[in-house]
Every structure is written in structure tokens, then in C-alpha cells.
Amino acid sequence: MWNAVGAAAMAYAFGADVGAIRHGLEAVRPVPMRMQVERWAGVRIINDVYNANPASVEAALATLRTIPGRGRRIAVLGDMLEMGTDEAACHHEIGVLAAECSLDVLYLMGRFAQDTKRGALRAGMDRAAVRVARTHRKLGSALRNELRKGDWVLVKGSRGAAMEKVLVAMRDEGV
Numbered sequence: 765m766w767n768a769v770g771a772a773a774m775a776y777a778f779g780a781d782v783g784a785i786r787h788g789l790e791a792v793r794p795v796p797m798r799m800q801v802e803r804w805a806g807v808r809i810i811n812d813v814y815n816a817n818p819a820s821v822e823a824a825l826a827t828l829r830t831i832p833g834r835g836r837r838i839a840v841l842g843d844m845l846e847m848g849t850d851e852a853a854c855h856h857e858i859g860v861l862a863a864e865c866s867l868d869v870l871y872l873m874g875r876f877a878q879d880t881k882r883g884a885l886r887a888g889m890d891r892a893a894v895r896v897a898r899t900h901r902k903l904g905s906a907l908r909n910e911l912r913k914g915d916w917v918l919v920k921g922s923r924g925a926a927m928e929k930v931l932v933a934m935r936d937e938g939v
Contacts, residue, residue, distance in 0.1 A: 810828065814923065856879045862884050
């Protein structure tokens with residue numbers, strides 16, 4: 765959203781007509797797997813599995829936190845890859861951020877899942893709310909059994925984490 769606001773402001777500053785700016789914004793179609801909101805069995809899923817880095821995960825978690833409604837907020841996070849020598853520390857910090865977002869449930873998968881879990885627990889997240897899965901299928905199945913109508917779910921991870929497989933596994937067996 766902020767990118768659209770910035771683009772509109774720049775266009776206006778360079779003399780574009782407000783109507784033309786509005787028309788352009790209305791014509792924008794989201795890129796698949798980038799903050800793409802999907803509906804499934806009364807649940808809203810934010811499919812943001814195209815890529816992940818600390819800043820994009822932080823922004824996605826902040827978005828999940830600010831969504832209005834009564835449903836639970838669930839984050840499903842895979843590894844952020846290609847982070848260099850700070851990989852474990854970056855994942856730990858994401859766990860801290862997840863806890864600060866007052867999530868109801870945090871699902872984790874990947875090589876750095878335990879680092880993320882430690883960060884979430886150290887920041888005060890309830891141990892029962894932090895769950896680690898070993899495979900996409902197991903995570904998808906657990907998620908499917910967890911979900912209730914009205915819930916919001918963020919699914920995020922680097923391309924190499926292939927977190928879209930979680931969504932496929934979740935949908936495979938229905939509700």
C-alpha cells in the first residue's frame with residue numbers, strides 16, 4: 765500500500781491528473797504470491813510466499829497485526845534464506861517481532877525454525893502457541909485442523925522454503 769501512496773504522490777508532484785492517478789491505481793493487479801489475499805473455507809490467507817527477508821517479514825507481520833476483525837491471527841513462517849553469517853540471529857529477531865505482534869499461533873518450518881521459536885518464547889509468546897513442523901504436508905495438515913472461520917493466516921518464506929506447498933497440503937483434504 766505504501767508503495768502505491770508514494771507512486772501516487774510522485775505522479776501528482778509531476779503534474780499528473782488526480783483522475784488519471786486513481787484510474788491507474790484501480791487498474792493495478794497484485795503479483796501472485798506477494799501479499800495476495802485468498803479466501804478458503806471462511807478463512808483469509810495472506811499468501812506472501814514469493815520471498816522473505818527481515819524487512820519484508822516485519823512488514824507482513826505488522827500488516828497481519830493491524831487487520832481489523834475478531835478472527836485469530838496466525839503466522840506460518842518458513843526460513844529466510846541467503847542471509848549470510850547472521851542467519852540464526854535474523855531468525856531469532858523475527859521470533860521476537862512475531863511475539864510483539866500478539867499472534868494467536870505461530871507455525872514455523874525450516875532449518876532456522878528453532879532460532880525463530882527461541883526468539884518468540886524469549887519475547888513472551890506462550891509456548892503452546894509456537895509450533896514447529898518438519899514437512900510442508902504436516903504443517904498444512906496441522907494448519908487445516910487449527911483454522912476456524914474468521915481467522916487470518918499469513919504464510920511467508922523465501923522461495924527456497926517453498927511455503928506454497930503448505931497451502932497445497934492444507935487444501936488437499938478439505939475442511
